[in-house]
Amino acid sequence: MLQAHSFFWNYLWISPNAYLLLLGILLIFKGIGRQRPAFATFAVLSSLGGLCLYAADVLPSVSPVNFWRVDWITLSLESILKFAAIGEAFSRLFNRYSSISKLGKYLVSAVGAILVFVATMLAAFSSGDSTVRLISGVHLLDLTVFAIECGLILFIYALAAYFRIPWDRHSFGTLLGFGVSSCVYLATSAIVTNANPSAYQRTLFDFSSMATYHVTVLIWFYFFLVPGKNRDKKPPKDDSDRRNSNPPASPGSGSKEDEASLQEWNRELERLIHQ
Amino acid sequence: MILAIVIVLAAAIALIGIFLLGFPQALQLWSKASIANRIQPLDVEAFRNLIDPAEREYLRRRLQPAEFREVQRKRLRATLAYVQVASQNASALVKMAEAALNASDPHTAEAARQLIDNAILLRRNAFVAQVRIRAAIAWPDSNTAAAPILTKYLQLNGSAMLLGRLQNPSVPVRISSN
Numbered sequence: 001m002l003q004a005h006s007f008f009w010n011y012l013w014i015s016p017n018a019y020l021l022l023l024g025i026l027l028i029f030k031g032i033g034r035q036r037p038a039f040a041t042f043a044v045l046s047s048l049g050g051l052c053l054y055a056a057d058v059l060p061s062v063s064p065v066n067f068w069r070v071d072w073i074t075l076s077l078e079s080i081l082k083f084a085a086i087g088e089a090f091s092r093l094f095n096r097y098s099s100i101s102k103l104g105k106y107l108v109s110a111v112g113a114i115l116v117f118v119a120t121m122l123a124a125f126s127s128g129d130s131t132v133r134l135i136s137g138v139h140l141l142d143l144t145v146f147a148i149e150c151g152l153i154l155f156i157y158a159l160a161a162y163f164r165i166p167w168d169r170h171s172f173g174t175l176l177g178f179g180v181s182s183c184v185y186l187a188t189s190a191i192v193t194n195a196n197p198s199a200y201q202r203t204l205f206d207f208s209s210m211a212t213y214h215v216t217v218l219i220w221f222y223f224f225l226v227p228g229k230n231r232d233k234k235p236p237k238d239d240s241d242r243r244n245s246n247p248p249a250s251p252g253s254g255s256k257e258d259e260a261s262l263q264e265w266n267r268e269l270e271r272l273i274h275q
Numbered sequence: 276m277i278l279a280i281v282i283v284l285a286a287a288i289a290l291i292g293i294f295l296l297g298f299p300q301a302l303q304l305w306s307k308a309s310i311a312n313r314i315q316p317l318d319v320e321a322f323r324n325l326i327d328p329a330e331r332e333y334l335r336r337r338l339q340p341a342e343f344r345e346v347q348r349k350r351l352r353a354t355l356a357y358v359q360v361a362s363q364n365a366s367a368l369v370k371m372a373e374a375a376l377n378a379s380d381p382h383t384a385e386a387a388r389q390l391i392d393n394a395i396l397l398r399r400n401a402f403v404a405q406v407r408i409r410a411a412i413a414w415p416d417s418n419t420a421a422a423p424i425l426t427k428y429l430q431l432n433g434s435a436m437l438l439g440r441l442q443n444p445s446v447p448v449r450i451s452s453n
Contacts (some may be wrong), residue, residue: 080283096388099396125278154289157296162370162402163395166376167297176297183290190282 004203005058012210013057016217017050023221032170032224038088039174042081043220050076068134075138079145086149086178089171090156091182100163111155115247119147139193146186153179174225177216184212306312313367315360317428322357327348329376347415353406361428362401365394397427 003009024043027033033040056062056070094104123144128136153175160167188205193196197205324330329352335343368390375387402425 010346097395099392099399103399122278122282143282150286150289154292154296159291160295161399164366165395166369166373166391172297175292177294179297180290183286183293186289187283187286190279190286194279194282195276 008086009207009210012214014051016210016214017047017054017219019214021047021051023224024215026226036083036085036088036092036170036174038081041060042078042085043093046074046078046081047153049078051227054088065134068132068138071138072134072141075141079141082145082149082178085174086152086156089106090176093156093160093165093171100165104159107159108152108155112152115148115151116150119144122147122190126133126190127196129193129196135194139189142185142189143193146182146189148183149178150186152180169223169228173220177219180219181212181216185209202206314364314369316444317357317360317364319429322354322361325354325357344415348412350414351408351415355405355412358401358404358408360397362405363399365401365428365431369394373379393427393431397431 008113020043024033024040024047027036027040027043053070053074056067064068090104090108095101115156126140129139130136156175157179159165188208188209192202192205331347334346339347372387372390374395375383376391378384378387405424
């Protein structure tokens with residue numbers, strides 16, 4: 001079962017890409033693609049790239065050298081789109097609040113620059129897994145991209161947590177998916193490029209990477225297509241409804257829920273201002 | 276091999292960090308009760324007194340330099356505690372406003388967004404102020420500039436009151452037991 005080109009291996013390569021392509025198309029049709037153009041583009045093009053890479057792997061007419069060339073192209077394209085999608089999620093999250101948007105951009109730029117330096121150092125000190133430059137280059141590029149991605153996402157989560165910035169569902173899902181996949185891929189590519197694993201171990205790492213990708217796509221499906229909890233009551237339809245929902249102040253006229261909510265507000269504000 | 280182990284450990288820590296930092300906030304694991312417990316009363320007058328430059332000058336004139344530094348350190352530690360409480364209250368208010376962020380009434384949603392914006396600004400300023408206060412504890416003659424925290428805190432209270440009022444306009448919101 002855990003062999004290259006087994007049914008399970010084929011499934012894990014094709015299905016996440018097919019699901020991601022489906023997600024990209026659904027996002028475009030549902031109008032979410034207009035709000036999240038970078039992520040929708042990433043979903044469509046990255047999945048197509050993955051399927052092209054699969055075709056290049058199984059088609060006998062494609063030589064090994066050409067397979068690695070296709071891998072280079074898809075990886076480069078995917079990396080650019082991925083960082084665009086992360087940037088989009090970050091902007092959506094931080095641009096809503098003027099007090100943090102500028103500072104957030106400066107901090108992320110500074111951390112990004114540090115991460116690029118660190119990732120370059122990691123690549124420079126990595127031994128590489130092949131004497132063929134084309135192959136080892138792909139894995140070193142993997143290592144560099146995932147190190148930057150992983151650090152950047154962790155920093156965005158830390159920044160949002162420190163300032164208690166309320167997450168929107170799409171940004172959280174986007175970054176969670178990229179975060180989980182980049183951490184697993186970073187660990188995998190570190191072992192592949194530095195620990196000289198056997199062919200069988202490499203196949204196992206391929207399986208773990210493909211399974212992680214599958215989980216990542218399911219995370220994106222969940223956060224983009226499953227609606228979140230609606231925290232607010234339905235808006236009143238007209239003026240008469242509005243009057244009914246907000247009756248004039250008189251003892252006992254407000255709903256119990258409103259009263260409880262208001263009492264909570266009052267209690268907390270009284271605690272807050274203790275003069 | 277050592278590099279591989281270091282990177283694998285770093286990736287594992289990053290993954291745990293992402294879950295720990297992201298999930299409690301995104302899944303709203305804070306209950307209303309725990310948010311309420313996080314809010315601590317802040318004596319605004321005492322805070323104002325601590326950051327008053329005139330008060331500091333008065334102490335400097337009246338006390339011996341060594342005595343002044345000792346007293347000033349105590350005052351700075353108290354100021355630090357006040358700034359920390361203000362920052363903590365701001366984060367609790369963000370949680371309370373979050374529920375109103377998706378309100379159907381645009382005024383309520385805007386007030387919630389404004390409250391969150393003010394709270395974030397306060398936390399940002401509080402972070403800088405805490406660094407400066409810690410530096411001032413080591414060197415008590417320097418200026419701490421914690422005054423903006425108080426101004427922002429009062430502004431934050433205004434935003435909180437506005438949101439409370441918009442959530443239920445029919446009943447006046449009390450802000451003090453006085």
